[in-house]
Amino acid sequence: MAQQKELRSVTEWRIKMTDGSSEALAPEAGLACRAWLAVKGLIMGLILKVCNFFEKAWNLGQNEPRKVIHCLKVGMALTVVSLFYYMRPLYEGMGGNAMWAVMTIVVVFENTVGATICKCLNRICGTFIAGSLAIGIHWIVSQSGKEFEPFINGISVFLLASAVTFSRFIPSVKKRFDYGAMIFILTFSLVTVSGYRVDKLLELANNRVYTIIIGTALCIMITMIICPIWAGEELYMLITRNMDKLAYSLDGCVGEYFNDSGSSSDDDKECDKKFLGYKCVLTSKATEEAMANFARWEPAHGRFNFRHPWKQYLKVGASMRACAYCIDALDGCVNSENEVPESMKKHMSNIALKVSSESSRVIKELARTMKTMTKSSTVDYLVGEMNNAVLELQEDLKSLPTSFINPQPLQGADCPEKKKTRTVALMDIMPLVTLTSLLIEITTRIEGMVNEVEELAEMGEYKSVADEKNQKQPAVSKTNVPDEHKEEV
């Protein structure tokens, strides 16, 4: 860090120097001098870029120390496996084939335990199946005579490589066995082709399988023992973190609309950024799917058993995304140019804020349910509260027309639209109506989230805090949940 700072200060000093000298020299500068300055500038630029790169890397390392640990683990695994070369007894057992152990580690060692195990199993199975098949074919071919061998080999490589490459496009294969299929092609081609020239084919294949098993075992051991990063836990953290973000964004968007009352300054924009957490939810699908895919290879760890329903997390994620789409639309509509008269805004403010805070309370409760992995005793009650707030909001909206059909003396005389209240009325309250309507839609989608999380709690066998407590709680909402909203989500 100290070194870096020094470097940067040197760079800054040099840039100052360059600037100063170029200004002073520019009028009388000869061609050589200019060229020198250009080169200097270029080098400076390069140094700056490199410094920037290292600064970024440093920040990344500080923010996510587990990534640094992963790197050290890779370095360690490689150093350990190279002992096979340095120690004579080990080398004599393996010979040059120790290369395959090194290669396995480099290729197979992934960030999360699940990804590493997935690749390891794929590599072992792919190598073993392809190797056996290739040796079998080689044996059959060797009976038929040397002159046909290249043709039969060529045809078998062509056919199998094409077929297996094609299978990699099939979604169910791609999701789980993509790497294994590639290793299958690789091993089959290598064994078949080199079988033509190598005599001790079986020994070669044997050695290769051993070294690969050594490499994968080392990988799995190191990745699982030293500060393991579990894909399942990452997925779990991602989902709960995103839930919190969603709750915060929903609160923020609605709150901002009713609180800031038109004074848009720089502060507001900063505020705005804070409420954009839901944007992370919008685009999290790919990450979630990758994580869930790896998580299913992981053994029981922490609070998750082997058959933890990782797939259900994807459904929870999807329901969260449906919610986030609505928040995005809400954010857009609410920030449109149409200004609502302050009086109308005040009229609705309390209840709209109540709906949003009740909604985000439900989301937070869901996040809490997942974090503690206990069935929530209050979520039904909270959903009921949320639905009650929605009903109140609808009632309040119903009362609006009367108040603007018979215009009462409005407080706050800073409202120029007052004169033409009668004609522009509906246009004026349009953002309010839209907000209401989107809030209602959001509550529907939140109920979708509740259902998915409850199913997760069922499948993941979450503990219930106290069963008798559960029964005392009034089951307000359950009857309100319409059956159709599952299709919408």
Added chain:
Amino acid sequence: MAQQKELRSVTEWRIKMTDGSSEALAPEAGLACRAWLAVKGLIMGLILKVCNFFEKAWNLGQNEPRKVIHCLKVGMALTVVSLFYYMRPLYEGMGGNAMWAVMTIVVVFENTVGATICKCLNRICGTFIAGSLAIGIHWIVSQSGKEFEPFINGISVFLLASAVTFSRFIPSVKKRFDYGAMIFILTFSLVTVSGYRVDKLLELANNRVYTIIIGTALCIMITMIICPIWAGEELYMLITRNMDKLAYSLDGCVGEYFNDSGSSSDDDKECDKKFLGYKCVLTSKATEEAMANFARWEPAHGRFNFRHPWKQYLKVGASMRACAYCIDALDGCVNSENEVPESMKKHMSNIALKVSSESSRVIKELARTMKTMTKSSTVDYLVGEMNNAVLELQEDLKSLPTSFINPQPLQGADCPEKKKTRTVALMDIMPLVTLTSLLIEITTRIEGMVNEVEELAEMGEYKSVADEKNQKQPAVSKTNVPDEHKEEV
């Protein structure tokens, strides 16, 4: 195909047999018989699964013949490269190192040209740099005496492997040089470690580089000459196809709301599915980014030159996604339970349909612009029309209150809410107001799309149909486009 049909008919026949026999035998069946039936059922299930798998594969192949061609290309490349083993003069030049050519082809041959080139360049550079570095270190170490070699080697492998693994987490490296970094670690470890035992290290490294260059050259040639699949073109097609889907969905959602007038049958649900094209847009981000990443490695092809602004496609994609979020919210709100009185619906129907059709015309025009790669002469005019329709829609909405404050005799007496028109009025028209508001938001976001596509047309140097024609066109909309909506998108 014929074989497959036969297989399936056999399976069906067997299943019938099993069903029949199990019903007949169930009462008097002994344990052995039951076990036999269980085994039979298991085998049947397996056969069915395999049949299903092959059917899926067959359909995939029929739908996307280019994938089949890709597989044949992989098979061909592998067969060609195995000639290095079968032909004596070639084998004598290469020896066992020909293995590296085979391996290169299996690992590097990707579906699209861009991905293949990216991996090839990464592999060559990674191998070359790491090889040189390792040989350099080996030379220095060899001066210092054999006994220190393992330690210095070990430390250098540990440090470099850790550092390069870490660099793979930095986004800018990950995006372009992830594979190269992995190959760097692989080569460096292999050369450093085997340098301890192999004497002719330079020759070995040389051979390896040659074989890798041969393998990559073959890959690039085959992938570019035989039915090339360009990542850039895929991205381009994806974006234009998604635009058409978006236009169709928008039209469909609004049209469905106004046309079907409450009669929800099974037909409707099928209709619904057709309009869900926008869902593809919602989750297309990851694919688009991968494609754009590969496209930049591709040479000029078809209508795209080397420096085609692929990054701008991502921006277009993002603006489309913003639009799709709104359509999703629209779809949800519109399908909620609140029923709008028919008369109100009719009152708004024409103009709302007009807005949606004008909007989708703009999207279609954008898609056409991209498809023909000519600057559109009509898009400004169409945007103007769209904005005019929005104004009309707003006017119509303004006229609504008067019509429901002084209730006129309504046609269509099937409307039970009529009695309490005065009080429930606003609740009744809420979906209409929301629809309007979301439509307006969608048009704003469509203008964002227009801006991005226009920028693309500028950067991609699209031809303009006729410059003078362009100037005659009234520039209606340009002044209407607010500056802020870029932030929203």
